[in-house]
Amino acid sequence: MDFSLSEEHIMIQQAARDFANNELLPGVIERDENQTFPHEQIKKLGELGFLGMMTDTQYNGSGMDTLSYVIAMEELSKVDASASVVVSVNNSLVCWGLEAFGNEEQKQKYLSRLASGEVIGAFCLSEPEAGSDATSQKTTAIDKGDHYILNGTKNWITNGGTADIYLVIAQTNREKGHKGINALIVEKGMDGFEIGPKENKLGIRGSDTHSLNFNDVKVPKENRIGEDGFGFKFAMKTLSGGRIGIAAQALGIAAGAYELALKYAKERKAFGTEIANHQAIAFKLADMHTQIEAARNLVYKSAWEKDNGKNYDLSSAMAKLYASKVAMETTVEAVQIHGGNGFVKDYHVERLMRDAKITQIYEGTSEIQKIVISRSILQN
Ligand code: COS
Numbered sequence: 001m002d003f004s005l006s007e008e009h010i011m012i013q014q015a016a017r018d019f020a021n022n023e024l025l026p027g028v029i030e031r032d033e034n035q036t037f038p039h040e041q042i043k044k045l046g047e048l049g050f051l052g053m054m055t056d057t058q059y060n061g062s063g064m065d066t067l068s069y070v071i072a073m074e075e076l077s078k079v080d081a082s083a084s085v086v087v088s089v090n091n092s093l094v095c096w097g098l099e100a101f102g103n104e105e106q107k108q109k110y111l112s113r114l115a116s117g118e119v120i121g122a123f124c125l126s127e128p129e130a131g132s133d134a135t136s137q138k139t140t141a142i143d144k145g146d147h148y149i150l151n152g153t154k155n156w157i158t159n160g161g162t163a164d165i166y167l168v169i170a171q172t173n174r175e176k177g178h179k180g181i182n183a184l185i186v187e188k189g190m191d192g193f194e195i196g197p198k199e200n201k202l203g204i205r206g207s208d209t210h211s212l213n214f215n216d217v218k219v220p221k222e223n224r225i226g227e228d229g230f231g232f233k234f235a236m237k238t239l240s241g242g243r244i245g246i247a248a249q250a251l252g253i254a255a256g257a258y259e260l261a262l263k264y265a266k267e268r269k270a271f272g273t274e275i276a277n278h279q280a281i282a283f284k285l286a287d288m289h290t291q292i293e294a295a296r297n298l299v300y301k302s303a304w305e306k307d308n309g310k311n312y313d314l315s316s317a318m319a320k321l322y323a324s325k326v327a328m329e330t331t332v333e334a335v336q337i338h339g340g341n342g343f344v345k346d347y348h349v350e351r352l353m354r355d356a357k358i359t360q361i362y363e364g365t366s367e368i369q370k371i372v373i374s375r376s377i378l379q380n
Pocket of ligand 1: 125126131132133134135178232233236237239240313362363364365368371372
């Protein structure tokens with residue numbers, strides 16, 4: 001067992017850290033306040049290879065491993081979780097899903113453009129009445145021979161307005177239950193595809209979250225991913241990897257808040273000394289540091305399992321469950337350490353606290369992760 005990072009991993013960490021500090025930090029407070037999508041920054045992340053990190057180089061990806069991806073996600077998320085969620089969805093849900101389960105034509109046509117960041121993608125599973133209960137899809141994709149007719153509504157879709165390519169999960173044959181669900185590649189601009197209003201959110205306000213409406217959208221059959229009825233398994237398998245990305249995002253939010261709190265505690269004086277010298281603060285920092293290290297170990301282990309061909313359904317659920325809890329708790333403590341300053345926007349920690357909350361909700365709530373974990377341990 002070797003806990004040290006390779007030279008390549010350290011280089012990726014440094015590159016992501018530099019990008020976060022030089023390109024994401026300027027304007028991050030204003031983007032959050034005004035709900036501005038980081039277009040320019042996402043374009044640059046694409047040019048640097050961060051949008052298709054795990055995708056093979058033959059499809060314009062960077063051909064890196066999952067560990068590289070989570071290392072980058074942590075660094076970007078320390079500074080701007082609105083930008084890092086775009087990176088996460090594009091990498092682990094859209095690019096990985098297409099590379100693992102798409103056919104060669106789909107990879108040539110869509111994956112190459114997504115992995116290079118020329119366009120970005122969205123993953124569309126949640127519906128007004130089917131978030132956690134994902135088999136209850138109301139959106140329908142009716143088989144019409146050489147095409148499907150898609151009807152329905154998707155909710156809370158990350159990159160909803162900005163994406164060009166959407167992976168949409170829909171029910172084709174209700175009698176077959178989850179085995180009647182398909183995953184279709186839908187392009188922006190297809191007739192009958194409408195993008196709903198942007199959501200006004202508590203956190204990750206710079207990211208672009210929309211509902212989507214499909215009204216008799218004609219989707220060619222060649223846009224179906226995998227065999228007929230593979231859509232639910234596609235969603236589940238893809239989400240397992242997505243959860244590693246969100247766990248890394250949560251880890252980054254926690255680590256970012258901790259680093260700010262540590263710096264502040266060493267500078268701010270009260271009762272004649274830096275507040276870090278008060279045990280009440282030092283013990284908070286000790287807890288934060290320990291929890292973040294534990295979360296990082298879970299995230300890295302899950303990435304390692306994915307890279308080594310092992311089943312990572314359990315480890316990704318545990319990593320997401322724990323890292324998101326640590327993100328929430330750590331950011332609350334970071335605000336507390338900052339006192340009055342923690343409550344104002346200039347010090348960043350209040351934003352990180354708001355951003356942390358979504359990591360306990362999207363790509364499977366904490367309660368869903370507990371279903372996955374408990375089923376896994378009870379089955380074995
Ligand atoms: N990989 C492959 N297949 C999987 C799987 C996985 N990780 N998880 C479940 N499946 C398969 C099951 O094996 C089953 O197939 P078979 O009948 O052929 O065995 C099928 O999917 C249905 O699974 P299950 O019976 O467990 O379905 P449930 O309705 O009980 O739901 C949970 C399972 C709760 C785990 C699932 O619905 C889920 O993950 N929900 C949350 C979805 C989510 O993350 N939403 C957020 C939207 S994305 S932002």
